Amino acid sequence: MNYAISKEPIDxxxxxxxxxxxxxxxxxxxxxTVRELTHGKRTLFLIYEAYEAxxxxxxxxxxxxxxxRWEGSKVAITxxxxxxxxxxxxxxxxVSTPHRADAYEANRYAIERIKEIVxxxxxxxxxxxxxxxxxQLETVAYPGGKPEEDxxxx
Amino acid sequence: MNYAISKEPIDxxxxxxxxxxxxxxxxxxxxxTVRELTHGKRTLFLIYEAYEAxxxxxxxxxxxxxxxRWEGSKVAITxxxxxxxxxxxxxxxxVSTPHRADAYEANRYAIERIKEIVxxxxxxxxxxxxxxxxxQLETVAYPGGKPEEDxxxx
Amino acid sequence: MNKxxxxxxxxxxxxxxxLMVDAKGKTVAELKAEMTESYDxxxxxxxxxxxxxxxxxxxxxxxxxxxxxxxxxxxxx
Amino acid sequence: MNKxxxxxxxxxxxxxxxLMVDAKGKTVAELKAEMTESYDxxxxxxxxxxxxxxxxxxxxxxxxxxxxxxxxxxxxx
Numbered sequence: 001m002n003y004a005i006s007k008e009p010i011d012x013x014x015x016x017x018x019x020x021x022x023x024x025x026x027x028x029x030x031x032x033t034v035r036e037l038t039h040g041k042r043t044l045f046l047i048y049e050a051y052e053a054x055x056x057x058x059x060x061x062x063x064x065x066x067x068x069r070w071e072g073s074k075v076a077i078t079x080x081x082x083x084x085x086x087x088x089x090x091x092x093x094x095v096s097t098p099h100r101a102d103a104y105e106a107n108r109y110a111i112e113r114i115k116e117i118v119x120x121x122x123x124x125x126x127x128x129x130x131x132x133x134x135x136q137l138e139t140v141a142y143p144g145g146k147p148e149e150d151x152x153x154x
Numbered sequence: 155m156n157y158a159i160s161k162e163p164i165d166x167x168x169x170x171x172x173x174x175x176x177x178x179x180x181x182x183x184x185x186x187t188v189r190e191l192t193h194g195k196r197t198l199f200l201i202y203e204a205y206e207a208x209x210x211x212x213x214x215x216x217x218x219x220x221x222x223r224w225e226g227s228k229v230a231i232t233x234x235x236x237x238x239x240x241x242x243x244x245x246x247x248x249v250s251t252p253h254r255a256d257a258y259e260a261n262r263y264a265i266e267r268i269k270e271i272v273x274x275x276x277x278x279x280x281x282x283x284x285x286x287x288x289x290q291l292e293t294v295a296y297p298g299g300k301p302e303e304d305x306x307x308x
Numbered sequence: 309m310n311k312x313x314x315x316x317x318x319x320x321x322x323x324x325x326x327l328m329v330d331a332k333g334k335t336v337a338e339l340k341a342e343m344t345e346s347y348d349x350x351x352x353x354x355x356x357x358x359x360x361x362x363x364x365x366x367x368x369x370x371x372x373x374x375x376x377x378x379x380x381x382x383x384x385x
Numbered sequence: 386m387n388k389x390x391x392x393x394x395x396x397x398x399x400x401x402x403x404l405m406v407d408a409k410g411k412t413v414a415e416l417k418a419e420m421t422e423s424y425d426x427x428x429x430x431x432x433x434x435x436x437x438x439x440x441x442x443x444x445x446x447x448x449x450x451x452x453x454x455x456x457x458x459x460x461x462x
Binding site: 016020021023024037098103108 | 166167170174175176177178180181182183184185186187188189190191240241250252254257258261262265
Binding site for chain 2: 390392396435438439454456457459460462
């Protein structure tokens with residue numbers, strides 16, 4: 001299966017292997033990792049949670065959108081769930097295409113769509129609190145200033 | 155060393171490992187692979203040759219250009235030499251950055267610069283002949299039509 | 309009967325992963341309004357709804373047996 | 386003396402990877418013109434030159450011991 005949700009660490013090479021094809025001249029991968037600092041605020045760790053069955057369906061949908069839009073492209077995506085430490089890998093997207101410009105564009109499209117339509121949520125844990133990102137609740141005040149969603153969702 | 159020329163197959167994970175950093179939220183990789191068909195013409199295999207010492211220096215230069223231009227970026231590049239079969243990996247570029255847009259742009263910059271300034275040459279072998287690509291010699295006629303350089307150099 | 313699923317901050321508010329509800333014949337908007345009031349759910353105007361794992365519009369009518377899910381703004385990737 | 390390196394199609398034309406030449410005091414353009422004529426090298430107008438592993442301009446003067454390389458249009462990646 002080219003689209004997966006994983007509770008174990010993601011094997012990058014295994015995701016790449018799914019998109020190898022004789023017609024491809026280029027493979028791009030996007031590897032989303034847990035960053036320690038955002039606007040000077042220190043993340044301790046993250047928890048990812050998903051509506052798993054629907055998330056896999058939506059990843060598949062994104063792959064179909066790409067294969068329809070970029071001719072000859074092949075896509076594989078794996079997203080991690082559970083607790084992730086700094087530098088751990090949250091998502092791996094691999095896209096192969098005949099020509100390299102498409103491989104970059106299609107890959108970028110995939111990550112932007114994931115952030116729009118795939119039911120996966122991230123809870124950030126800081127020294128002074130925790131919050132589900134993307135929830136826009138503003139129900140919890142963080143003395144250090146609450147990071148903006150746009151800056152965090154990568 | 156983050157910049158290398160290799161006569162052995164490239165270990166993608168090893169190149170990625172060189173750019174892992176706590177400040178990074180995104181890692182992109184570009185993997186250039188040997189494509190079988192270009193404008194319907196069938197490639198059998200490729201030979202890559204380099205001016206090795208200078209090639210490593212120029213890869214380093216590209217890395218420095220990127221690290222100067224995209225703040226917080228880290229770069230690693232390995233290019234393969236010798237005989238490569240269809241789907242074999244010719245080059246792996248890994249770039250990590252705090253934010254994802256930069257990781258795509260900086261990576262794309264690296265491959266374009268490699269095609270401009272790094273002294274590495276590719277000899278294409280087809281069923282009906284062979285040619286150093288990029289040489290613009292037009293000294294050898296190919297009945298099937300000679301592929302354009304722009305379409306091949308990926 | 310209908311299984312209604314909650315995620316992220318909604319799950320934390322409810323302290324439940326799902327509820328069993330009879331939502332047959334109700335629109336998505338009606339069920340959402342009822343739930344918001346009954347359980348004092350915050351910022352439901354930013355929450356999308358899925359029926360049987362596909363996004364649904366506010367005027368879609370829920371059938372018996374449909375699995376409904378409330379989807380807060382996502383933050384994967 | 387100077388080592389002069391050839392690559393790709395130039396290496397094939399010469400059947401040599403390098404030549405030892407006394408190019409001291411000559412400009413890059415002068416050496417290139419001499420080589421082109423002596424060995425009947427094709428399309429040298431598209432070929433760049435490096436001195437000691439750095440690209441050099443046509444008017445740069447070669448010193449004794451410099452390693453010169455003729456760099457056909459590259460095709461890596």
